[in-house]
Amino acid sequence: RKEVEQDPGPFNVPEGATVAFNCTYSNSASQSFFWYRQDCRKEPKLLMSVYSSGNEDGRFTAQLNRASQYISLLIRDSKLSDSATYLCVVDGWDDKIIFGKGTRLHILP
Amino acid sequence: GAGVSQSPRYKVAKRGQDVALRCDPISGHVSLFWYQQALGQGPEFLTYFQNEAQLDKSGLPSDRFFAERPEGSVSTLKIQRTQQEDSAVYLCASSPFAGRGEKLFFGSGTQLSVL
Numbered sequence: 001r002k003e004v005e006q007d008p009g010p011f012n013v014p015e016g017a018t019v020a021f022n023c024t025y026s027n028s029a030s031q032s033f034f035w036y037r038q039d040c041r042k043e044p045k046l047l048m049s050v051y052s053s054g055n056e057d058g059r060f061t062a063q064l065n066r067a068s069q070y071i072s073l074l075i076r077d078s079k080l081s082d083s084a085t086y087l088c089v090v091d092g093w094d095d096k097i098i099f100g101k102g103t104r105l106h107i108l109p
Numbered sequence: 110g111a112g113v114s115q116s117p118r119y120k121v122a123k124r125g126q127d128v129a130l131r132c133d134p135i136s137g138h139v140s141l142f143w144y145q146q147a148l149g150q151g152p153e154f155l156t157y158f159q160n161e162a163q164l165d166k167s168g169l170p171s172d173r174f175f176a177e178r179p180e181g182s183v184s185t186l187k188i189q190r191t192q193q194e195d196s197a198v199y200l201c202a203s204s205p206f207a208g209r210g211e212k213l214f215f216g217s218g219t220q221l222s223v224l
Contacts, residue, residue, distance in 0.1 A: 006151075034210045043200060043215035044152065087151050091210040096165055097142065101151035 003027060004090050006100035013078055014108050020074040021103045023088030032091035033064055033071045037084045038102065044087055047073075075105075083107045111135065115201050115216035122191045122223050130186045130219045134203030141184050142213070143176055144200040152200055158184060159207055191223045 006023045013019045025033075033050035048055065050062040050071045061074040075082055088100035114133040122128050134141050140159055144152035145168075154168040160181040169176070173191075178184040188195055198218040206212055 089210045097210045099151045
C-alpha cells in the first residue's frame with residue numbers, strides 16, 4: 001500500500017455543485033495532515049490544514065478520520081476558479097512530508 | 110524577493126550531461142525539501158535538510174543524484190550523467206519549522222528536459 005493515496009480523477013463538476021474527495025494514508029503514526037492546491041504549471045500552495053476535530057474555511061471543509069486513516073476535502077458551491085489539482089499531504093515520522101499524486105478537479109461552466 | 114527562488118527556471122540537457130539545480134530558500138528557514146514532479150503526478154520526495162544536515166535522502170532515485178546545503182541556506186541538487194527518465198520539474202520547498210507541511214513554501218521549480 002502506498003503511503004498516501006488519492007483518486008487521480010479528473011472530477012468534472014458543474015459550477016455551483018458540491019464535490020468531495022478522500023485521501024488515505026498508511027502510517028497510523030502520522031500526526032499532521034494538509035491539503036495543498038496546485039494550479040497548472042504552478043507550484044503547490046497550502047489550502048488548509050486538517051485538524052482532528054475537522055475544520056472549515058469558507059466553502060472548504062476538511063475532515064480527518066484516524067480510525068480509518070483517511071482525510072477528506074469538501075468544496076461547496078464550486079467556482080470555476082476552483083479548477084486545480086488538490087494534493088493530500090501527510091507529515092509522517094522522521095519529519096518526512098509525503099504528497100499524494102493529486103486529484104484533478106475541473107469545474108464546468 | 111521574499112519567496113523561495115530556484116534557478117534555472119528551465120534546463121535542457123543532453124543525455125549523459127551533468128546538471129546542477131539551485132534553490133535559495135526563504136531567509137532563516139530551517140527546513141529545505143527537494144521534490145521531483147513528473148507530468149501529471151504529485152511531487153515525489155527526494156531529500157530533506159534541517160539546516161546544513163541532510164536528515165533524509167531516501168527519495169533520491171539513484172547515486173547519480175546528490176544534494177547539498179553546506180551553510181544551511183542555499184541548496185544545490187546535482188544530477189550526474191542525466192538520463193531521459195530524469196526529465197521532470199524539480200521543486201524546492203522551505204519551512205521555518207522542522208518537518209511541518211503546514212508552512213511549506215515552494216519555489217517555481219526547475220523544469221529539466223533531458224534529450
